[in-house]
Amino acid sequence: MTIMLNVNKSRSLNDEQRGKRHLTKDEMLLICKMIKKGSRYPVRDELMILMCFYHGLRVSELTSIRWQHINLKANTLQVKRKKGSIDTTHPIFEKRVLNLLNKLHRESGKPSTGFVFLNERKSPVSNNAFQKMIGKFSTHALDIKWNAHALRHGCGTAMIEAGYPIRKVQNWLGHSNIQNTVQYLHETSRQFDDVEF
Numbered sequence: 001m002t003i004m005l006n007v008n009k010s011r012s013l014n015d016e017q018r019g020k021r022h023l024t025k026d027e028m029l030l031i032c033k034m035i036k037k038g039s040r041y042p043v044r045d046e047l048m049i050l051m052c053f054y055h056g057l058r059v060s061e062l063t064s065i066r067w068q069h070i071n072l073k074a075n076t077l078q079v080k081r082k083k084g085s086i087d088t089t090h091p092i093f094e095k096r097v098l099n100l101l102n103k104l105h106r107e108s109g110k111p112s113t114g115f116v117f118l119n120e121r122k123s124p125v126s127n128n129a130f131q132k133m134i135g136k137f138s139t140h141a142l143d144i145k146w147n148a149h150a151l152r153h154g155c156g157t158a159m160i161e162a163g164y165p166i167r168k169v170q171n172w173l174g175h176s177n178i179q180n181t182v183q184y185l186h187e188t189s190r191q192f193d194d195v196e197f
Contacts, residue, residue, distance in 0.1 A: 022153035022187055027142055028053045031134065034141040043107065045133055047100040048117055048125070051077075052148060054094050056155035056173045058082055059127045059148045065116045072102060085174035156184035 023031075032046045039045045052062050060082050069078040075092045092098055104116070115124040131148050138146035152173070159169045170181040 020187065021150060022157045023053070023138075023146060023150045024154060025053070025158055028151065028154060030141040031137050031146075034137045038137070038140065039133075043100055043104050044117055044125075045137075047097065047104060048130060049134065049151065050094065050097050050100065052151035053154055053158075054097060055079060055090055056152045058152060059130055062148075063115075063117060063125050063127055063130060066114060067105070067111050067116055068113050070101065070116070072098075072105060079174065081174040084176055086171075086176055088171060088174055090172070153184070153187065156181065157187040160184045161188045 028049060032049055035045045035049065036042050048062060051057060051065075052059075055077060057079070058081075061080060064080060065077075069080065070076070070092075075098060077090045077092050079088050079090055081087050092101070105111070108116075108118075117125040119125050119129065134148050134151075135145045138144065156169055156173055159172065160166075164172075166178065166181055166185070169184065170178050173181060175181045
C-alpha cells in the first residue's frame with residue numbers, strides 16, 4: 001500500500017509520517033534498481049541518486065556539478081557546497097559511481113567543461129526535475145514518496161553507523177557548524193552500542 005503524503009505539509013511533517021527522515025543504503029539501491037528498469041535516462045538518473053547519497057550532496061550541489069569538478073584519472077570530485085558550507089574534495093570510492101561517470105562522460109563526447117547532468121534539451125537538470133524523479137522512483141520502489149534531501153541525511157546517518165568520527169562526518173558533509181552534524185547521531189542507535197544494564 002502506497003503511503004500518500006500531503007504536498008502542503010512541511011518536510012518535517014512528512015518525515016514524521018514516514019517514521020524517519022533518511023534513506024538507508026538498501027532503500028537507495030532499491031530506488032536505483034527501479035530507475036534501471038523504468039527511466040528514459042537510466043545512466044544519468046542512477047548516477048545522480050548515487051552521488052547524492054555517497055557524497056551527501058544537496059540537490060543544488062548535485063545539479064551544479066561540472067566536468068571540470070571531476071578528475072576521472074585521480075577519481076576525485078570537487079564538492080562545491082551551498083548554504084555557507086565548506087567546499088571539499090572527495091575521493092570517488094564507489095565503483096558503480098566511477099563506472100557510470102565514465103559511461104556518461106563517453107556518451108557526452110568526453111567533455112572537459114560544462115554541466116554533467118543534462119536534460120533532453122542539453123540544459124542542466126533542474127532541482128525541481130530531480131526532486132520529481134526521486135519522488136516518482138521512490139514511490140515505485142518503496143511505496144512511499146521521498147525527497148532528495150533524504151539522500152544527504154542517509155549519507156550522514158550511514159557514516160555514523162559505520163563508526164566514522166563525528167568530525168570526519170562534519171568535514172565530509174561540509175558543515176561549518178558541528179551542531180548540524182550532531183543531528184545524525186539521533187538517526188541511529190550506534191551512539192549507544194556500549195550501553196548495557
